[in-house]
Amino acid sequence: MRIEAYSQVQQVYQTKKVSQAQKASGAARADQVQISSLGKDFQTAKAAVAGSPDIREELTASVKAQVNNGTYSVDNATFAAKLLQKYEEMR
Secondary structure: OOOOHHHHHHHHHHHHHHHHHHHHHHHOOOOOOOOOOHHHHHHHHHHHHHHOOOOOHHHHHHHHHHHHEEEEEEEEOOOOOOHHHHHHHHO
């Protein structure tokens, strides 16, 4: 068995590895992300909702005052009608 033949084969393989590594480093590309206009609209809406308060005080202040004063009353017939209406909608 001749040793110099082995070293020649080894040299051929090493040159291929170097050239492949050079090609890979030269072809590096950066990733890109594009957001659609619908996605941008969703982001805007989400930011608007996050910026608004959970409870609208101008609507709940009068009811809160009535509850604290003990003057808040619920009409049973109206409550029952709305409850049945919601039940029908859920079916």
